[in-house]
Amino acid sequence: MRMARFVLFFGVSLAVLFGLLLAPPTQPPVIRFTRGLVTVSAALIRLFGGQAVAIGDLLENPVNHFAIQMAYGCNGAHVTILLWAAVLAFPASWMQKAKGLAAGTAAIHAVNLIRFISLFYVGQYNRAWFDFAHLYLWESLMMLDTLVIFWTWAYLVRKSGSAEHASAH
């Protein structure tokens, strides 16, 4: 019964969140967010001694002018939606859900930044490897990470539930 409820709420949340993502009014903030990620990526690369500049949604190496674009689906929005739908559908208190959404989103975007920066370097090294890593490897790894993030959060929720249950006795 709880599984059926989870599946129902998960499906509804997924549909609503993807509807919001693709709705025209949400495009400007999503584009701003995407450009922000590119700016952060460029800053991180420079912080560690690399060379990169952010030009809108493009991350460019000013020396060899190699550039990659953070396209609409490359900003971690899909996996964030997947995580949010699962967290919202899982039976937990609103505080636990809020913590799960915040920490999970931060974790996903941290991994996504690593992904984007690694692709920036792989692309300068080998175009074929870039395509493979971009289209197949990293996208699949992001999905795997999202499942593990949700699983870890669900485990912590159950653990705190059992601790509260134990202290009540």
Add this chain to the structure above:
Amino acid sequence: MRAPISPQLRFLLRGSSLLLLLLALWWWVLLPPMLAGLRLSTGAVLWLLPGGRSASGVTVAPNGDWVLRVPIPESMANEDAVQRAYRRAPGAPRVLVRSFKLVIADRIPTFFTLGFPLFWALVLAAPRMPRLWRPVAGGTALLALLAQLSLLLYTAYSIESTLRLATSAAAVSLWGAAEYLNVNVVPYMAPMLIAPWLHTGLREQIFSWNAVATPESAHLGEADKPRRGRYRGRK
């Protein structure tokens, strides 16, 4: 003494390693036969459509792109949008349209087979369970069906966007959203949903609704029970 590794971290490490391995296997070994199978089944579906026996087929261009010949039903062929697309002059007799030639970049059908290695990595990284072949076979069959449906949806979208059959803005938006989800979301997300659904051991570990088991009251689900004579776990 080594700290015990959490099931989540173990799953992440095993899953990532398996994913690398299976993606390499998929790319270098399995992809050509998978694409050939998808091409055959797509050809069969197009052949079964009305008018498909005389005007349908799937071929591969020298650059690897797929060339689909999709039969067009007479009712659709006579629509003004289709006639306009085929440059029928005003007052001229109707253009006879029997099929639509569509070129699909080879990365599109490749995308639709990406779910297989991801699904296998998830299932094989999950806790061992008896009769593992069942979720593996069931999920593989489901993904094969999904790959076929995704390719057909992509074909329909490509025809719609070329011939501009949708008349309202809402219909155009819906087609666009369906295509976006079909190509950018479903190939990656479907294995994530199918794996816990079919693999009871993985599902029990993620969703065990009961409180976390303490060492004294540890309860193993059916799927987690060690099999006699085969248990190799650490005590």
